[in-house]
Amino acid sequence: TSTRDYRVLNSYQGLSVFSVFPDMKYLEHINLKVLQVFLWPVLLLAIPVSYELGGLPSHNDGAEWWCTYMVLLMGVYWVLELLPLPVTALIPVVLLPLFGIVSTDDICKFYMKGTSMLFVGGLIVAIAVEHSNLHRRIALKILLSIGTSPRLLMLGFMIPTAFLSMWISNTATTVMMIPILKAVLLEIGGGDNLEMMMMLGIAYSANVGGTGTLIGTAPNLILVEFLSDFDNQPINFVSWMGFCVPQLIINVFLCWVYLQLFYMGLPSRAKKTDVEKGKEENVKKMLTEKYAELGTFSFHEFIVSLLFSILVCLWFFRNPDFMTGWAPAITDIKVSDATPAIFMVFFMFFIPANPQFWHKPGGAEEGEPVVTWHIVEKKLPWGVIILIGGGFAMAEGTNHSGLNAMIGQQLEKLDSLPDLALLFIILIIISVLTQVASNAATASMLLPIIRDLAIKLNHNPLYWMLPATLTCSCAFMLPVSTAPNAIVFEAQGGKMSTWDMMKTGLGMNIITMLVIVGCISTYGNPMFNLQGGLPDWVANSTTYRSHSMGDNLYLDWLD
Numbered sequence: 001t002s003t004r005d006y007r008v009l010n011s012y013q014g015l016s017v018f019s020v021f022p023d024m025k026y027l028e029h030i031n032l033k034v035l036q037v038f039l040w041p042v043l044l045l046a047i048p049v050s051y052e053l054g055g056l057p058s059h060n061d062g063a064e065w066w067c068t069y070m071v072l073l074m075g076v077y078w079v080l081e082l083l084p085l086p087v088t089a090l091i092p093v094v095l096l097p098l099f100g101i102v103s104t105d106d107i108c109k110f111y112m113k114g115t116s117m118l119f120v121g122g123l124i125v126a127i128a129v130e131h132s133n134l135h136r137r138i139a140l141k142i143l144l145s146i147g148t149s150p151r152l153l154m155l156g157f158m159i160p161t162a163f164l165s166m167w168i169s170n171t172a173t174t175v176m177m178i179p180i181l182k183a184v185l186l187e188i189g190g191g192d193n194l195e196m197m198m199m200l201g202i203a204y205s206a207n208v209g210g211t212g213t214l215i216g217t218a219p220n221l222i223l224v225e226f227l228s229d230f231d232n233q234p235i236n237f238v239s240w241m242g243f244c245v246p247q248l249i250i251n252v253f254l255c256w257v258y259l260q261l262f263y264m265g266l267p268s269r270a271k272k273t274d275v276e277k278g279k280e281e282n283v284k285k286m287l288t289e290k291y292a293e294l295g296t297f298s299f300h301e302f303i304v305s306l307l308f309s310i311l312v313c314l315w316f317f318r319n320p321d322f323m324t325g326w327a328p329a330i331t332d333i334k335v336s337d338a339t340p341a342i343f344m345v346f347f348m349f350f351i352p353a354n355p356q357f358w359h360k361p362g363g364a365e366e367g368e369p370v371v372t373w374h375i376v377e378k379k380l381p382w383g384v385i386i387l388i389g390g391g392f393a394m395a396e397g398t399n400h401s402g403l404n405a406m407i408g409q410q411l412e413k414l415d416s417l418p419d420l421a422l423l424f425i426i427l428i429i430i431s432v433l434t435q436v437a438s439n440a441a442t443a444s445m446l447l448p449i450i451r452d453l454a455i456k457l458n459h460n461p462l463y464w465m466l467p468a469t470l471t472c473s474c475a476f477m478l479p480v481s482t483a484p485n486a487i488v489f490e491a492q493g494g495k496m497s498t499w500d501m502m503k504t505g506l507g508m509n510i511i512t513m514l515v516i517v518g519c520i521s522t523y524g525n526p527m528f529n530l531q532g533g534l535p536d537w538v539a540n541s542t543t544y545r546s547h548s549m550g551d552n553l554y555l556d557w558l559d
Contacts, residue, residue, distance in 0.1 A: 067401035089390020111389030121341025122215035126168035165209025299358035391444020476505030
């Protein structure tokens with residue numbers, strides 16, 4: 001997302017407000033962004049001050065109201081981006097100890113949990129894939145295999161974009177695909193509509209692609225962390241892909257169809273002209289040349305693909321449902337996906353990328369490993385890791401303060417609504433919020449509330465939490481909604497307006513929401529036993545029981 005620009009000076013028909021109100025001239029040099037950073041904490045103080053003055057009830061000495069103040073302050077800062085998102089995520093380290101809710105040592109532990117370490121390991125592997133150019137080889141190979149007509153070319157760009165976004169940053173994937181697309185567009189022409197369609201196809205498939213694996217995007221890992229207190233919760237690498245890959249394929253296919261109908265109409269049955277055939281041949285020739293520029297398959301690419309394949313196998317067979325996994329066979333202690341991720345990362349820092357027995361001229365320097373710490377340090381998005389940790393810290397504060405219980409009691413009134421209607425309400429709220437706020441921030445703020453609501457209403461939390469998590473990544477309407485949106489908007493060089501993105505993105509938001517609801521209501525039901533009331537992994541979870549009873553929440557939920 002890009003930072004919004006706040007300005008004091010406004011004019012009407014060329015007339016400055018300061019020429020009309022000269023006494024306000026001193027405001028011309030005040031930065032409204034700075035003013036809001038100081039103003040919002042003061043305005044929001046009305047909530048805890050109301051409690052202190054006896055205007056609000058409390059069952060925990062006002063802790064829930066002071067925590068409400070912190071959550072709203074973080075939410076405002078995140079949505080308006082008054083501070084960098086990771087800086088806002090550090091607010092719990094300051095406020096929770098000062099409010100007497102959680103100690104500094106306890107809250108800091110949430111900034112590097114096992115989920116965050118899995119994210120770090122996955123990102124380092126992704127950086128190694130980028131550094132070896134393996135992702136570029138995969139993308140060009142798929143493009144050459146699909147076809148060269150405009151409709152098939154869009155599909156050829158969307159498939160590798162979605163696939164690569166499952167494993168590496170959707171930002172990096174989009175940045176890689178845009179230059180290739182521009183080179184293709186130069187060959188085929190087609191006008192602004194065709195260019196806009198292709199660009200949006202890349203952005204949308206990058207956003208949707210991140211939902212395919214646990215490491216694809218931050219909200220996926222945030223969901224797993226909020227379920228980690230439940231013993232034997234069913235979400236792991238295998239079950240996640242089992243549910244999410246089919247919806248990803250459906251969404252990418254429908255996106256491809258939708259963009260064609262929106263920008264090109266129904267396909268014509270007329271035969272291709274010689275000019276069209278010539279353009280397609282030129283595109284194929286250009287793609288072939290770009291693929292040839294990569295040279296022969298290098299040892300660097302081979303070892304990265306090998307280590308990556310081994311890692312995926314370790315994730316799959318850590319503790320699958322259909323057999324005894326390698327983790328329980330080795331130890332009784334819980335082993336999470338972060339352990340194999342970091343284990344495989346170690347090999348990347350000492351195996352040579354361009355050894356003598358498989359030397360590639362122009363490749364990595366002699367003795368250079370598959371990836372260096374300098375490269376990792378430069379490319380690893382440290383801010384996202386802090387942002388994820390800030391969400392966990394905020395959730396811990398809401399739990400300890402009793403805010404979750406208070407919200408759950410208010411939301412209990414929604415029990416009269418059908419489950420499906422409540423699911424749509426949740427997804428619409430998230431869909432609106434994630435257009436203007438970071439998907440990680442949206443997930444951090446709302447997933448704990450959705451979890452507690454489900455337990456309060458005696459439902460399987462996954463029925464609402466899983467679709468909510470996927471919807472956090474389905475932000476298609478604004479350039480600031482996601483990094484891929486911003487990248488393609490900027491790449492258009494003024495040819496695409498915000499309104500263009502909004503009117504196209506609205507339809508895509510509706511499509512993905514309906515697909516997600518359809519998937520969770522069909523094959524998701526038997527997969528996760530969603531209609532059987534409160535599942536055993538919630539009711540019988542000793543870890544969650546001991547964690548929640550300390551705050552007098554668990555007995556209320558099961559009451």
